[in-house]
Each structure stands twice: as structure tokens, then as C-alpha cells.
Amino acid sequence: MSERARLLLTLADDELILGWRDSEWTGIAPTLEEDVAFSSIAQNEIGHARALYELAAGDLETDADSLAFDRPPGEYRCAPLVELRLVDDWAHTIARRYLYEEADRVRIEALKQSDDPQLAGLAAKIDREEVYHRMHAELWASRLRDEPRFAAAVEELWPYALGILEPAQRAELARRIGRPAEPAHAHKRGAHTPELEPLWAEMTEVRRSAPGAQW
């Protein structure tokens, strides 16, 4: 697999799995406004995944749905941060949204400078939409700043957030979050959490029930 296809799948898998996790709040968020917000954010993230899979599919001579749903869970390239099932814990959910958006911003800004015009163009398009996700995350992070449960959640998820990025990009994330130098124990992508497999089973269940069907 080419370096470009690997990168596209890494980004797409992060966005798909996080979109799936965010969608778990639909209908049960603490306020109606957050039901709408999480549903919309999830839709955007899955839309970004679709566009990234479509680019990868052109390189790998397959289609976006096959990449999203027909690989075994062990072949997904997502980072542990997005796999965690945080659905009944608002403090952790907001901490993840905040840390993910900051980490994602570091890599999107790098991708916008890419020599590959398709990658740079798509990164710039994704960035326009992410502006609103960042606003939402920052709004909540500042509202919860003095809440001990939120501070503990950020502390706990920080090593996972570092795992979103390549080692060379981690210092930039630490600077933006205002945390000291990176911990040695970043939860890197590669090894999956036990929470990925049940998510994968649910996400692919209908498609697996009728292999090859045209939907």
C-alpha cells in the first residue's frame, strides 16, 4: 500500500470511528441543543471520512464503502482515543472532543501545505467545517474548565490525544493545550482497545448480513 493510501486510511478511520462514537449521543445528550450538535458533528466527521475513503479508493481500486465496512477490525488504522466508548460520561466526551479537535487541527494545517494538490485541497475543505467543531469544543472546555471531573478527564485522555499525531507533531499539540512536554507513554495507533471490536460489529452488522447487496 502506498504511503498516501495509508495516510488517507488513517485519517478516514479516525473520522469514521469518532463520528460513530459522537452519534451515540443522539437522543440522549444532556440538552436538546447538544443532541442536535452531536448529531451534526457526527454527520460532518463521517462525511470527511467518506471523502477521504473515496480518495483512497481511487488509489486502491476499490470503493469507499468497502474500505469503511469490509475490513476486519484489526486492519483499521484509527487511534485508541476515538475508539473509547464514553457515551454516559459527558466530562470525558467533551474532553475527547476538545483534545481531538486540537490534535486534528495540527495535522490538518500540515496537510494543507502538502505538495499533493488533492490532499491539500481536501484538507482545506475539511478545515472550513472543523472551524465550527472547534468553536463547540472550546465553548464547552471553557465552561467546564473549573470542573474537577473535566480536569481529570483531560488528564486521563491526554496520552491518547498525543497518539493521534506523529511524534514530530506532538510538541505542537502540547504547546496549544498548554501542557508540559509530552509523556513517554502516548497511546499510539496500531494497538487497538477492546472497545473497537464491539463498535465494528455493530457498525458493519447490516452490511455483513447481505454481502454484495446493492443498497
Added chain:
Amino acid sequence: MGGDDGGTAVGAGRAMVTAEAVWAAIDEIPDPEIPVVSLVDLGVIREVEVDGERVRIELTPTFLGCPALEAMRRALEEKVAQLGGKPDVEVIRDDSWSTDCITAAGREKLRAAGFAPPTPRAAGPTTLVQLESKAFRCPYCGSTETRLENIFGPTPCRSIRWCESCRQPFEQFKTI
């Protein structure tokens, strides 16, 4: 442009498709989610190229997660086929579309239908401070005494605001 392109060459099976005819036909395709505006009003058609029967159209998505994209592609293919052309619709996923691409006519149609059109893009990305400013006008009563209720709304492209003057919520197009 010349005025005789309606004429059919002797012996040809059908009239030649022209770019003008394609643009006019696309202007009849409503946006699948907000049918008061056409795809031309939305500014999502980047290019129309006619080469014999082949009609190549470049379509840019508004938001990447918008489910209307596939419906737009199918509607374009049907329109071109009705004109006698062979459609080749290419989806361009770069950042060439922004809400500034919505035409003046499109913005007015949105406003008349109760959707506040997007504000023009500033030099930098939109900020929360801007969303909380008085730059947003209620599409019903015209008041700028409006406040942000939710950055997100019923579709990815819309936010929800509240008008203090006529005391009702309205949908505000996000600026991207």
C-alpha cells in the same frame, strides 16, 4: 454567442447540446434539501464543458457530509440525458466552494423562504465572537437583535438563532 445553434445539421439524429442549454437546464434543478434555490444559485457547478455529445460537469459539495450530493449528481445526469448529451459528472473535493459562491439571486431566494443567507467570509475563519455579534439579520422581520441559539442545526449548513424582536427562532446559513 451566435444565434443559429438551434439548427440541426441535415442528417444528424439530434440537435447539438450547447453549454448555454446545459447551464439553463441546471438552473431548473432544485437543491434537494432547500428547493427554493437551484444548483446554479448555490454555486456548486464549477464548470460545464461540452465536447460533441459528451457533457462534463464539475460539481463541488457544499458540506462533505451533505447527503444531497448523490441526489445532485443523479439530477445532473438526468438533465444532461434529457438534452441528448452523455453526462460525465465529476465531484471536485477541494476548497473551491465557499458560501460566497451562492449567487445574489440565490441569497435573496433563501431570505424570502425564511433562511438567513450566510454572511460574507472574512479574512480569517469565523469566530464565536462574530457569531455572537449583531451582524445577523432576522429573515422574517429584518431586526439585527438576534442571538445564537446553537452553532448546529437541522443540516450541516445551518445554525439556529433567535430573534429578540419578533420572538421566534430562525435558521442561519453558516459561513464557510
